[in-house]
Amino acid sequence: MQAAFFIIAALIVIGGLAAMLVRKLVHAVLWLMVTLASLAALFLLLGAQFVGFAQILVYVGAVAILIVFAILLTRNSEWAKAGRLASPSWLVGVGIAGLATGCLIASILASSIPPGVPVPPAASVADIGQKLMTEYVLPLEAVGLLLTAAMIGAVIIAMPEDKRG
Amino acid sequence: MIPLKAYLVLSALLFGIGLAGALSRRNAIMVLIGIELMLNAANLNFIAFWRFHPGTEPLAGVMFVLFSIAIAAGEAAVGLALIIAIYRHYKTTNLDRMDSLKG
Numbered sequence: 285m286q287a288a289f290f291i292i293a294a295l296i297v298i299g300g301l302a303a304m305l306v307r308k309l310v311h312a313v314l315w316l317m318v319t320l321a322s323l324a325a326l327f328l329l330l331g332a333q334f335v336g337f338a339q340i341l342v343y344v345g346a347v348a349i350l351i352v353f354a355i356l357l358t359r360n361s362e363w364a365k366a367g368r369l370a371s372p373s374w375l376v377g378v379g380i381a382g383l384a385t386g387c388l389i390a391s392i393l394a395s396s397i398p399p400g401v402p403v404p405p406a407a408s409v410a411d412i413g414q415k416l417m418t419e420y421v422l423p424l425e426a427v428g429l430l431l432t433a434a435m436i437g438a439v440i441i442a443m444p445e446d447k448r449g
Numbered sequence: 450m451i452p453l454k455a456y457l458v459l460s461a462l463l464f465g466i467g468l469a470g471a472l473s474r475r476n477a478i479m480v481l482i483g484i485e486l487m488l489n490a491a492n493l494n495f496i497a498f499w500r501f502h503p504g505t506e507p508l509a510g511v512m513f514v515l516f517s518i519a520i521a522a523g524e525a526a527v528g529l530a531l532i533i534a535i536y537r538h539y540k541t542t543n544l545d546r547m548d549s550l551k552g
Contacts, residue, residue, distance in 0.1 A: 304470035377472025385465030434523035438530035
């Protein structure tokens with residue numbers, strides 16, 4: 285249990301760091317997939333099966349492929365050659381991020397959250413389906429509407445201007 | 450047993466990595482990847498709190514994460530469509546060259 289957590293945590297952090305540091309965009313997406321798949325493993329470890337599989341389906345399956353398509357549709361050869369990866373003010377950005385992370389970690393370590401014992405998860409997939417169709421049916425419909433609007437909007441935005449009519 | 454704070458610190462680290470990438474990389478797609486990392490850090494927090502401190506509503510944390518994943522997928526689709534539209538206009542994904550509105 286402990287070893288599994290540390291291995292998965294190391295994979296998450298290494299994958300995230302590598303995704304942000306490598307030069308080639310396709311490699312960055314592959315590292316992003318490592319991070320997302322490790323997060324799915326962590327969700328499984330925490331007893332959230334449905335979320336873990338949804339993470340693999342949606343993130344590793346759909347979002348990563350979407351990013352790969354965006355990379356293929358935009359010419360990025362200028363990044364493969366020499367040239368700065370970061371913007372001129374990158375030090376400010378990294379500084380702000382470091383400061384924010386430091387504050388977060390300091391306040392987490394100083395907080396008095398009761399440690400809490402992990403309760404055995406009582407969330408079967410059947411329960412989740414039941415809840416989604418009864419108590420959470422309105423948010424579910426709202427998300428469906430949002431996804432439809434996002435899909436139509438994405439198609440229209442990405443369409444060439446002379447074809448919009 | 451792994452304490453709750455370990456999950457929170459891991460999530461804060463992932464958030465910091467994503468924030469640093471989103472603020473400092475020059476490529477628009479890399480900024481989007483950074484934002485995805487930050488969203489995933491938030492999801493990890495939801496699940497950790499749900500596992501360690503279930504409230505009166507036993508499934509609230511899982512529901513939050515499911516809706517958050519759905520909205521993040523929509524955000525990625527629209528964001529990448531915007532990047533493609535901007536690329537068609539400027540012929541670049543370099544954020545430093547998208548400065549038409551600069552005073």
